[in-house]
Amino acid sequence: MNHLLTAPILLPLLGGILQIFMSFAPLGLRRTLALATTTLLLVVAFSLLLMADDGTYRAYAFGNWAPPFGIVLVLDRLSAMMVFMTALLAFFCHIYSTRGTDAVGRHFHALFLFQLLGLNIAFLTGDLFNLFVAFEVLLIASYGLLMHGGGTARTVPGLHYVVLNLIGSSLFLIAVGLLYSVVGTLNMADLAVKVPQVSGNDLLLVRAAGMLLLVVFALKAALLPLCFWLPRAYASATAPVAALFAVMTKVGIYAILRVYLLVFGDDAGPLAHLGMDWLFPLALVTLAAGVVGALGSDGLRKLVAWQVIISVGTLLAAISLNTVASTSAALFYLLNTTWVVGGLFLVVDLVARQRGSAQDRIVTAPRMRSRTLLSVLFLIGATAAAGLPPLSGFFAKVLILESVQPGIELGWLWGVILVGGFLTVVAYSRAGSIVFWRNVEGHVRDPGQLTLPVTVSAGALIAMSLVIVAFAGPISRYTDATAQQLHTPSAYIEILETPMVNGGDTL
């Protein structure tokens, strides 16, 4: 057992606890320690990424209880990638928050680190009930972060967000209970062994549980009928929080990938590909709704929030195709969209701070002080998000379009993605031309200055789209290998044979 596997969980946990105890310490000290934690987390995540790249599954059995009876963490290529993606995003969001977001409330850093704790448990756990616990940990931290700074504008969307997620948690528990009552295990590897053996009336129960799980994950991922909470909630959050939340919908997508390729994958017998035929049309409708929302949004923040929904639709459409190539393309798109959308939230906040009372609304306003830099950042971000060449969004979309087999799905997917992409460009160019080009006379009183850490962190996330293009070869090799690994669930099952550490019983 490799103890490094626990580091992405222990680091934010200890860092967060430390933040609570020193909540009356000077802000500079708290900031330094919190940033040190995030930096260390980034280093750990990168070394885990290198470690997972050899393609083996590493299991960490807590308390030396061998699976399927104990709680396990499982590291494979997918979870390593998700942990690294989150750590990088969180690192830059955390730097950005030193602009002043963290000074508004006393517990910002603690909540931020606990959010990372929940995210990392969700990505690393190999147990369905622990996935539920991880969801709750990250949700309760996200409730706090969403309300951070207060204000009426945040209370109401926050209330919707909390109530919806509580109902989602209830459904999750019902699904977990149903699965346990039939199959008798909640370890994911064990589920993958036992679900194919289910027969008779039990089949209906497991099918019901599987579909309920899909509803829960779709709520987290903001698939269409369950996505209307998202734009208001994200648009009302503070910038670093909204940018970090760019990874929250991806937790739902990660859970769908994990559970539906492992437990209900190709080898699952009568339950193989459960729910995938529902996912494809819903994902395309989500994409279309996201585009309509983006076209109709009256503020830049709302526009970026709808972009989150567009990317969810694109991702789930690719995932529901259920081939190795499409999963790989989806993972490539996932990296691109998470970083770029996070960066866009930060850039939009910078824009809003320089426009006085116009804020982020798409209206004419006095000239911004640093509009050259901001417009370039917005241009790069919008290009990458909408999927125009030469940036990474374009290559990701080409990969998705290429991965579809000829058939009825090809027409729908190409049509919706291409028309949707065009209309997204229209939405961004309309917003950009009004905000950056149409100015009225006069000056904004006391516009916010761009400081170095803020600009660097927003710029770095946007620049990730360039980095992904530069390293497209290694990254697509990694995502190909990840997809290959995901589509052979028989290898994951081997973690059930994780031996106990010698001498574990001599105490």
Place this chain on the structure above:
Amino acid sequence: MEIVFALVIGALTAAGVYLVLRARTFPVVVGLTMLSYGVNLFLFSTGRLVTGGQPIIDSTEQYSDPLPQALVLTAIVIGFAMTAFVVVLALRSRADTGDDHVDGKIEEFWPESGAEKRAETAPEEKS
């Protein structure tokens, strides 16, 4: 016992769903609580209902499954924390918007009905 148990779960869940749909913060909170009670009882029953069984090997003829009990315990703790949070948030929302509708001030969304409502409630608030 099974029938009573199932009826209780069904009644709690139905009441919970009804209250959640009421669109007023206090019924929603109570509804969420009932929903989580129903879910917890359901979770408890997934290990099969046994009376007099102990979850310790070699202690009895009849065993009960320890895992659902552990799951339920975790779910209860989490449910309590979440309910507490929702209560605070509902109070905050009432104070911030001056209305207990889940959408905040109702006239922002339905101007006409909101105006009627204000006319109805305004004299009461003065007294």
